[in-house]
Amino acid sequence: MNIRYEETQGRSLGFYALISGLGILILAALGAVYYMEHHGHYVTGMSNRIVWGIPHVFALFLIVAASGALNVASIASVFHKKMYKPLSRLSGLVALALLAGGLMVLVLDLGRPDRLIIAMTEYNFKSIFAWNIILYNGFFVIVAVYLWMMFERRMNKFSSKAGLVAFSWRLILTTGTGSIFGFLVARQAYDAVIMAPMFIIMSFAFGLAFFILILMASYKWTERPLGDAVVDRLGNLLGVFVAAVMYFVVVKHLGSLYLAENAGVENFILFDGGVYTQLFWYGQIILGSLIPMALIYHPALKSNRSTLGLASLLVLIGGVIQLYIIIIGGQAYPLEMFPGKEILEGYGGIATYTPSLPETILGVGGIAVALIAITFLVKILPFLPESLANEVADPHHKG
Numbered sequence: 001m002n003i004r005y006e007e008t009q010g011r012s013l014g015f016y017a018l019i020s021g022l023g024i025l026i027l028a029a030l031g032a033v034y035y036m037e038h039h040g041h042y043v044t045g046m047s048n049r050i051v052w053g054i055p056h057v058f059a060l061f062l063i064v065a066a067s068g069a070l071n072v073a074s075i076a077s078v079f080h081k082k083m084y085k086p087l088s089r090l091s092g093l094v095a096l097a098l099l100a101g102g103l104m105v106l107v108l109d110l111g112r113p114d115r116l117i118i119a120m121t122e123y124n125f126k127s128i129f130a131w132n133i134i135l136y137n138g139f140f141v142i143v144a145v146y147l148w149m150m151f152e153r154r155m156n157k158f159s160s161k162a163g164l165v166a167f168s169w170r171l172i173l174t175t176g177t178g179s180i181f182g183f184l185v186a187r188q189a190y191d192a193v194i195m196a197p198m199f200i201i202m203s204f205a206f207g208l209a210f211f212i213l214i215l216m217a218s219y220k221w222t223e224r225p226l227g228d229a230v231v232d233r234l235g236n237l238l239g240v241f242v243a244a245v246m247y248f249v250v251v252k253h254l255g256s257l258y259l260a261e262n263a264g265v266e267n268f269i270l271f272d273g274g275v276y277t278q279l280f281w282y283g284q285i286i287l288g289s290l291i292p293m294a295l296i297y298h299p300a301l302k303s304n305r306s307t308l309g310l311a312s313l314l315v316l317i318g319g320v321i322q323l324y325i326i327i328i329g330g331q332a333y334p335l336e337m338f339p340g341k342e343i344l345e346g347y348g349g350i351a352t353y354t355p356s357l358p359e360t361i362l363g364v365g366g367i368a369v370a371l372i373a374i375t376f377l378v379k380i381l382p383f384l385p386e387s388l389a390n391e392v393a394d395p396h397h398k399g
Contacts, residue, residue, distance in 0.1 A: 003086045003392070005382035008222050015221075015375075022372040029365020032358035033108045045354045050331050054355040055109035057323045058363030061206065062102030062370060063136070064177060064199060065319070067170040068207020068241075070095040070143065072234075074170075077163025083233060083393055086385045087215070088163075092147045093374060093383050094211050095170075099139060101370030105363055128179050135173040142166050151381075174200045181326065189265045189330035192256065198248040205241035206319040209312040212238060214374060216309055218384055227390035228303045235308045239296040242315055246289050249322075265333050268350070269325065276329040279321050288318010328353055 008015075036043060046053045072091035076084035123130045146162040149155040178199030181190040212234050219226035253270065256262040269276055292311035301307045332351045378384055385392070 004386045005089065005384065006386045007382050008218070008379050008384065010375075010379035012221075015379075018375060019372065022368045022375070025361075025368035026365050026372065029108075029362050029368065032361040032365070036358050036362075044356045044359050046359075047351065047353070049351040050328065050353040052327050052331060053109070053353070054324070054328075054359045055105050055362045055366075057320060057327050058366050059102045059106040059109065060177065060327070061320050061323050062098045062105065062366055064174060064203045064323075065206035065210050065316075066095045066098035066102060066139075066203075067174045067177075067200075068203035068205065069098055069211050070166060070170050071204055071207055072211055073146070074163060074167040077160045078167045080160075083230065086388060086393055087211075087230070088159075089147065089150055089383045090215065090218075090378075091211060092143050092150070092166075093377055094214055094370075095207070096140065096143055096147075097370040097373040097377075098207070098210060099136065100373060101366040101368075103136060104369050105366035108362060109359075128176060128183060132173075132176050132180070135169070135176050138169055139173050142169050170203075171200060174203045181330070189269065189326070189333055192252060194248065194252050194255065198245070198252060201241060201244045201248055202319065202322070205238065205245050205315055208234065208238050208241060209315040209319075212312045213309060213316075214371075216305060218378065219388065222384070224384070225387045225389035225392075227388055227393055229390045229394035230388050231305060231308065232303055235296050235311070238308075238312065238315065239293050242289055242292055242296075245322075246285070249284075268333050269329055273329065273332075273350075276325055276332065279329075280325055283321035284318050284325060287314055288321055289315075292318070 044053055070091055072084050073088035073095075075081045076088045123133070125131070142162070143166055146159065146166045149159040149162050175196045178196035182193050182195035183191075212231075215234070216226065216231070218224075253266060256266050269280055271277060273280075292314045295301055295307045295311040295314075332353060334349060334351070387393075
């Protein structure tokens with residue numbers, strides 16, 4: 001495949017408008033951080049029962065999506081699918097940018113960001129959080145080396161081996177992220193080993209949805225050819241991943257319902273949890289899963305890029321909702337501190353949480369950081385192929 005890569009021009013009014021809009025969101029996020037740090041976390045919706053708020057939802061959403069965004073490059077280098085090879089550079093870039101945005105939110109939501117130095121220098125290897133620090137840093141280094149091997153012609157022959165290392169590392173990383181919840185036995189909504197593989201397949205869906213939107217927007221705004229062969233292949237793959245996420249969600253909840261000790265929390269999430277139940281059925285299942293699959297697989301909408309873009313956007317919205325239910329809903333349900341007893345005061349009953357504006361702005365700022373990094377880097381480095389028309393990208397194209 002004779003692929004030529006080129007930087008984007010980045011001189012149009014639309015380019016500067018995009019940079020300005022993202023910059024404003026980032027400045028607003030920094031202002032929100034200052035406001036929360038100056039006044040204390042009482043100005044947020046968090047409490048001594050809901051200690052992970054909406055910023056954690058956005059942070060983990062971006063971190064999980066970062067792992068999945070690298071999937072496109074992995075399919076090319078590890079599984080030797082030629083159609084995906086021209087997309088590998090952009091795939092690595094999107095992965096690094098999403099991880100940077102997610103970690104920014106995570107660090108700035110700690111309450112004491114300066115304490116991160118201690119977390120990076122003194123490890124408690126019994127803590128999954130300590131392991132994740134190593135995994136995140138390792139991901140940056142490995143993917144950066146992987147990208148360098150793709151850019152440097154002399155090192156191209158080693159890119160497949162680097163891709164295999166990156167593929168293995170990101171599976172471990174997402175397993176570690178899912179294990180944060182899978183090993184928390186104190187929370188009945190979390191205590192399930194299936195959380196780890198479920199987070200892996202969630203990463204595939206969220207990361208690919210991000211990648212599709214960025215790819216289509218990049219080629220539309222730069223007026224470069226993007227053939228249906230690439231778009232249709234990515235769309236079909238997204239549909240498979242969304243269906244797989246639904247499968248794991250069904251297995252997770254059916255498995256929990258089978259255990260009598262989890263009947264209370266499952267009833268809370270599925271039937272009697274108020275806003276969490278509504279978000280689960282209308283947000284995660286219908287809006288974030290069933291509608292996207294219908295948009296992708298309906299015969300009348302085949303090769304329709306507008307509907308694929310809408311489906312990808314709905315998958316991302318459904319992903320945020322899914323993590324909101326897991327993280328916030330899991331904390332809202334009371335701890336089983338004294339099995340068989342009812343707690344009348346203090347930690348009894350369902351905890352309430354309403355995301356505050358500063359928290360939400362901080363989370364959105366993480367997405368803005370990822371997007372502005374991608375926008376700048378495709379302008380100064382040749383991440384995008386000059387053409388992805390069918391005759392260029394599809395090795396089986398017959399004209």
